[in-house]
Amino acid sequence: MTGLVYGLSSALGLVSQSLVNHHREVFSFAIKIADAFPIPEHDKGQICVAALLHDIGVVAFNGAITPETNDAELNDHAELGYRLLRDFHPFSPAARMIRHHHKSALQLEEEEPDEPIRLGAGIVHLADAISQRLDPSHCLLNQCQQLCEWAATIPAGVFSPEVVEAFLQQSSKEYFWFDARFATVSQLGGASALSGASVTLDLDGLRELSAVFGRIIDYRSRHTAAHSRSVAEVAAALAQKAGFSDCDCSRMQVAGNLHDLGKLALPVSILDKPGALAPDERNLVKSHPYHTYRILKEIPGLGEIPAWAALHHEVADGTGYPFHLKGDEIPLGSRIVAVADGFAALSEHRPYRLGMERQPCLELLETSAKAGKLDASLVALVAENYDELNELTHSALSKGQQEYQKILKEALYWPRLTAGAKRTGAQP
Ligand SMILES: [Fe+2]
Ligand SMILES: [Fe+2]
Ligand SMILES: [Fe+2]
Incomplete structure (x- = not known):
């Protein structure tokens, strides 16, 4: 702990x-x-x-x-x-x-x-x-x-x-x-x-603490104010459908909450950028799963969570990043986080597009699976359970957005977020 x-x-x-x-x-x-x-x-x-x-x-x-x-x-x-x-x-x-x-x-x-x-x-x-x-x-x-x-x-x-x-x-x-x-x-x-004098944490405690850090990661950009939460929910549901134990599904939630921990290294200008990134910005983005891995690996007692969380941009054909792992070198848990990440990202509203509906979302995931970029059996699981997973994503996103707005409103205001705004007068 x-x-x-x-x-x-x-x-x-x-x-x-x-x-x-x-x-x-x-x-x-x-x-x-x-x-x-x-x-x-x-x-x-x-x-x-x-x-x-x-x-x-x-x-x-x-x-x-x-x-x-x-x-x-x-x-x-x-x-x-x-x-x-x-x-x-x-x-x-x-x-x-x-x-x-x-x-x-x-x-x-x-x-x-x-x-x-x-x-x-x-x-x-x-x-x-x-x-x-x-x-x-x-x-x-x-x-x-x-x-x-x-x-x-x-x-x-x-x-x-x-x-x-x-x-x-x-x-x-x-x-x-x-x-x-x-x-x-x-x-x-x-x-x-x-x-x-440390506090002892059980698996539920670990999951709750990872959710706190998921919020810190997500709140840095208003456009992704609930992404980690949404990935955590979808990844846990997919893990359950893939036969993981209840304990491992809880661990999967921790991995989902922390998968983008390394994004703390990225400037907000990149997180908030509408549209395509320049090559030098893409290189910066590529560092985020590396940082996730290095930080989580240092923490004793997390078992497979660091690998599940951090290897979500590795691809079976070896063209992923940052380790260029191939095939079975990428654990099933990491492939689950990758599919959950892709599904959540497509379903979320972004500054440059609305969240995708069922058909284009599944088509894009299936195209990625055919090209060997995502695990085809997991994408098939998403297609079979689309409504349930879509509901999970939307409820995670709306809860996350509400919490984000509430916390900002209740804690008065943050001048650097709302430059020029006057104090709202709201009291905690
Ligand atoms: Fe990522
Ligand atoms: Fe301080
Ligand atoms: Fe301070």
């Missing part, structure tokens, strides 16, 4: 290396500050998750945090991050910490009744503020004195005095700073008291 959060957090680095460095730094500082408090392992585990994922609202909604970002905008991304994670129950305390990670100690007192959440949010807030103030081009140890002076003189209502005290105490050890710069996320997790 800890490995899963580390892996998914590192996937955010595909969007921006500076963001992944920032998450790692905040994680490194936060766990050491948290270690100074006598708090239960479970609460420490939640602080760990909050620190590693605190800016997911920025990724999902294509924002950027700069020195010019004002307080209202900071709280918007915190609110979006909270709304992305809150329904995933094992992380709901972490989601509340994320919601408050830019709030002052005074605001926290007023808005958050639970002390463990206030403490976690306050720790992530201070860790974040330290990370924001570091100059990445200079040795961190040379900057620590200045940062400690800044923290010691900050008014009491901004950060809680106990959290500042814990920071001053922990930051006198040189490794506090070296770790933030040089240690990997798994080294940091393994070396801290948090190594035993």
Whole structure:
């Protein structure tokens, strides 16, 4: 479970290396500050998750945090991050910490009744503020004195005095700073008291968490705001018809939710581009299943899920990408995701065309199967069960679109998405 959060957090680095460095730094500082408090392992585990994922609202909604970002905008991304994670129950305390990670100690007192959440949010807030103030081009140890002076003189209502005290105490050890710069996320997790503080996830939990990440992938483009969800549903239904066990059908949903994880590496201009891509853009797109594979392979305990998810652009004749696998080298699970991906993509509305109806959709899939590009027996299964699969796709798409609109509306607005728009006034 800890490995899963580390892996998914590192996937955010595909969007921006500076963001992944920032998450790692905040994680490194936060766990050491948290270690100074006598708090239960479970609460420490939640602080760990909050620190590693605190800016997911920025990724999902294509924002950027700069020195010019004002307080209202900071709280918007915190609110979006909270709304992305809150329904995933094992992380709901972490989601509340994320919601408050830019709030002052005074605001926290007023808005958050639970002390463990206030403490976690306050720790992530201070860790974040330290990370924001570091100059990445200079040795961190040379900057620590200045940062400690800044923290010691900050008014009491901004950060809680106990959290500042814990920071001053922990930051006198040189490794506090070296770790933030040089240690990997798994080294940091393994070396801290948090190594035993992870949350255990069963297969249902894994499926729900993969759905959260599916949303983060999909929300980056309004045109594909439910693609991963739709692929997950269709892939699981096809797997069931192909004779997979219930457990493997659940795993197939995880693979469907995460199959485009590597698309986090693609700029939104490519995701949103109407019509054909230029050759250099196509080359960038070709990297996405590679990234999916590399990231998921690092996460222990996922079994065949990385292969099922990532090999969805491999083709039996060896002309697929990125590994050019042939025939039986491509597992049946990957071929299922490929067919589900093709079916969902054809059925979805895109900026340059409406979703296809039955006949043209099946004709295109069958042409691809005849040309050896898709598994013919799976395409035949799609044809036999078209109505059921079409219904699954449409319901996944409409649910996904509704959730996407709701989350945006409820979390006020995101200025970079709706440039020039006025605040709607809607309150959470
Ligand atoms: Fe933030
Ligand atoms: Fe941050
Ligand atoms: Fe793909």
